Amino acid sequence: MSERILSVLVEDKPGVLARVALTISRRGFNINSLSVGPTNIEGRSKMTIVTELESVEQVKKQLNKLVNVIKIVELDPDNTIESEVLLMKVSINKETQTSVIEKANLSGAKSVDVGQDYAVFELTGTSKELIKFEKLLKPYGIIEMIRGGRIAIQTKL
Amino acid sequence: MTKEKLSGAELIVRTLEHLNVSTVFGVPGGAILPAYDPLYDSPIRHILARHEQGAGHMAEGYAQATGDVGVVIATSGPGATNLITSLNNALMDSTPLLAITGQVASDFIGNDAFQEAYTVGLTISATKHNYLITNAEEIPQVLLEAKHIATTGRPGPVLVDIPKDILNEKANWTEPKLEDLPGYKPTLEANPKMIQQAVELIKNAKKPILYVGGGIIHSKANKELFELSTKYNIPVVTTLMGRGAFPDGNELCIGMPGMHGNYTATTSIQKSDLLIALGVRFDDRVTANPKFFAQKAKVIHADIDPAEIGKVREPEVPIVGDAKSVINGLIEKLGDSEIDTNSWLNEIKDMKENYPLNYNQEEKGPLKVPYVLEELQKMSEEDSIVVSGVGQHQMWISLHWKFKSPNTWLNSGGLGTMGYALPAAIGAKAAFPDKQILALDGDGCFQMTCQELITASTENIPLKIVVFNNGNHGMVRQWQKIFYNHRFSASELTHHTPDYVALAEAMGATGLRMVEKSDVKRVFEEMFKTNDRPVLVDCVVDPDDMVFPMVKAGGSNDEVILNEDDLKNI
Structure with a gap:
């Protein structure tokens, strides 16, 4: 696996996401996923950036040049817990309803809303699990699917 | 209160x-x-x-x-x-x-x-x-x-x-105090372990070369660089942004390498076994195709910006730090070591003798920029500041002007911004009203920001401006000649419009003109006599002159084109 996960601590200031995104596109880096959210520290946000091995050193160095970027940690793949949320709206009918919901629930997904001809599921898991889930329900007709971006945390200090 | x-x-x-x-x-x-x-x-x-x-x-x-x-x-x-x-x-x-x-x-x-x-x-x-x-x-x-x-x-x-x-x-109003910036902490002091590793490589090098750039000037480390070079007999190449960081004329100075660098500078990097790169960024105008750049050399790369290290070339010894701290560290650790570079210096000396810079100024022929530059330097003050635009004239100045100290060469290196010379020279003259400031520009460049001549006149900033008027976008013309089969698409400006002398006068400056060799001394004398207003010299030069040496963009620095005859082989 040539993926690398960067955990980027930034100052929670206006425009910081734009600065990071511009740096990434300006330098032509490959980014597989980027997510942003607040942390337990006031005034600090965390970005999780998933990139490829070949660009990781330059991504780190170029992002570190941004004044609002405080710290970048490359997570150790063996000691990292990764998670991502997925919302999926699947087409159902009388014949498929039971098996779709059953399959989804067996995969650990939660049925959030079930209508006459659709069901909405929520699943949290690794990106592999989300891809597997997508493949599983694809034959029934996915109307809409959104993934929230990968977040990760290192287990050891 | x-x-x-x-x-x-x-x-x-x-x-x-x-x-x-x-x-x-x-x-x-x-x-x-x-x-x-x-x-x-x-x-x-x-x-x-x-x-x-x-x-x-x-x-x-x-x-x-x-x-x-x-x-x-x-x-x-x-x-x-x-x-x-x-x-x-x-x-x-x-x-x-x-x-x-x-x-x-x-x-x-x-x-x-x-x-x-x-x-x-x-x-x-x-x-x-x-x-x-x-x-x-x-x-x-x-x-x-x-x-x-x-x-x-x-x-x-x-x-x-x-x-x-x-x-x-x-x-x-409260007096501002610098607060902690959690995301901005530049590393100034070099890591001693890295310095030690660098010193080991330097001690064992047979053909070391100091490849130095703008970082030396920003760090005000020219004295330290001079000591490092002269104490251990290590020759120096200065990039376009590093001109003046080491005095031209010193026998250890080889000058500018790269696309329009001199043969010896470009070639000695190719022959070197150790590049000591200080405050440089392995720009493509220096390296040409990086695959072929300094293939025999190990690299020590020191820069204050960690992102520059390994961006183009992975060094054997990376050092993050301010150039002055890095050089002081190297000198301290090298101590009394002696590095035998005699045969290397002889090889460089031979190259310098066999491949000198040259130009051909005919008695009655059109003016050549290098000739005019050499005459101008003879008549100008020792510490004058030279400000340039971008293109042929910029390369000729960098090749032929003898820079003695830092901050005396101002130009647009990285972005290559035509129109830089005149306004930048105004800024320099505003900083140093008593220094001689020479804005040496091309006609294409000058036309991009020439309205600032009015600023110079009205703000009482008495600059000397030389417009090398070849009636063309000279570097564009040179490339069209070499790579586009002499099809001069949209590169011709004409020698006569505008009338630069009249333009200068209209803008409150004095306008002078030189056309042939016999004009040069007289016109420059008049230029240097006029100190109560800006003076502009319309220096009409040969439109067909080309800058050599030259390395093709994306080519190898092993293939230096020395003159027009060499072009037949590309």
């Missing part, structure tokens, strides 16, 4: 005074207007440029000549967008710049108001950092921080955008 209440505009001027800013360059306009009112009473000298690009380059010239921050002020919208070229130019050449722009009033931001542009968004990638001010109280603190970021670490431009209502808002 009640604190003094000032308007945002007054806070700007008060803070600039507090930061010991003596000169600012700019153009007023609607959104920035409040700031110009207190400036009227301030001892700070404001130089009114005729275009914001010019104002920006003036601030850059001031900064390149002094090593201190250059300050530029512009209004919102077009004022800010016109400034962007100079911001990006300063970013590429690591020039410390503080830009203050007016913005439409806070309530109008995002509404496509009159003269509104998203200045912060537009300049994120053209600056080292930028700010949008949201209340007047933070103005002193942000300006201090902006100057700090602009001048420390790897220097660069920082922009502060201030909405008009904030300029009018009253707030307390």
Whole structure:
């Protein structure tokens, strides 16, 4: 696996996401996923950036040049817990309803809303699990699917 | 004690005074207007440029000549967008710049108001950092921080955008104090372990070379570099931005390598077994195709910007730190070591003798730029500052001018901004009114910012300007000749329009002209005699002259084209 996960601590200031995104596109880096959210520290946000091995050193160095970027940690793949949320709206009918919901629930997904001809599921898991889930329900007709971006945390200090 | 209440505009001027800013360059306009009112009473000298690009380059010239921050002020919208070229130019050449722009009033931001542009968004990638001010109280603190970021670490431009209502808002003046910036801590001191590793490589090198650039000048490390080179007999190549960091004329100086570098500089890098790269970034104009660059050499790469290390070439020894600290570390650890470079220096000496720079100035033929430059240097002051545009003339100056000290060569290296010379020279002259400032420009470049000649005249800035008039975009013509089968598409300007002498006179300067060899001395004598106003010399030169040596873009530095005859082989 040539993926690398960067955990980027930034100052929670206006425009910081734009600065990071511009740096990434300006330098032509490959980014597989980027997510942003607040942390337990006031005034600090965390970005999780998933990139490829070949660009990781330059991504780190170029992002570190941004004044609002405080710290970048490359997570150790063996000691990292990764998670991502997925919302999926699947087409159902009388014949498929039971098996779709059953399959989804067996995969650990939660049925959030079930209508006459659709069901909405929520699943949290690794990106592999989300891809597997997508493949599983694809034959029934996915109307809409959104993934929230990968977040990760290192287990050891 | 009640604190003094000032308007945002007054806070700007008060803070600039507090930061010991003596000169600012700019153009007023609607959104920035409040700031110009207190400036009227301030001892700070404001130089009114005729275009914001010019104002920006003036601030850059001031900064390149002094090593201190250059300050530029512009209004919102077009004022800010016109400034962007100079911001990006300063970013590429690591020039410390503080830009203050007016913005439409806070309530109008995002509404496509009159003269509104998203200045912060537009300049994120053209600056080292930028700010949008949201209340007047933070103005002193942000300006201090902006100057700090602009001048420390790897220097660069920082922009502060201030909405008009904030300029009018009253707030307390409190003396700003530099606070901790959690995400900005440049590494200045080199890691001793890395220095030790570098020293081991240097001691064992047979063909070491110091490959030095702008970082030496920013770090004011020229004396330390001189000691490192002369104590251990290590030859030096100076990049375009590093010209003057090591004195030309010293036998250890090889000059500029690269696309239009001299043969010996380019070739000695190819033959070297150890590159000691200090404050350089392995620019493509130096390396040509990096695959073929210095293939036999190990690399020690020291730079204050960690992102430059390994960007183009993976070094054997990476060192993050300020050039001065790195060089002092190397000298200390090298101690009394002797490095036997005699046969290497002889090899370089032979190359210098066998491949000298040359040009052919015929008695009655058209003027050649290198000849004019050599005559000009003979007549100019020892510490004169040379400011250049971009293209053939820039390369000829870098090749033929003998630079003795840092900050005497100002040019646009990284971005290659035509039009840089005249405004940057105005900035340098504003910084050093008693120094001889020579703006040596091409005709194509000059036409891009020539309105600033009016600034020089009206602000009483008596520059010497030489326009090398070959009636063409010379470098474009050279490439069209070599790579486009002599099809001179859109590169011809004509020698006669404008009439540069008349143009100079119309703009309040003295205009002179030289056309042949016998004019040169006389015209320059007259130029140097005129010190009460700017003087412009229209120097009519050969349009067909080409800059050599040359390495093809993306080619190998092993294949240096020495002259026109060599072109047949490519």
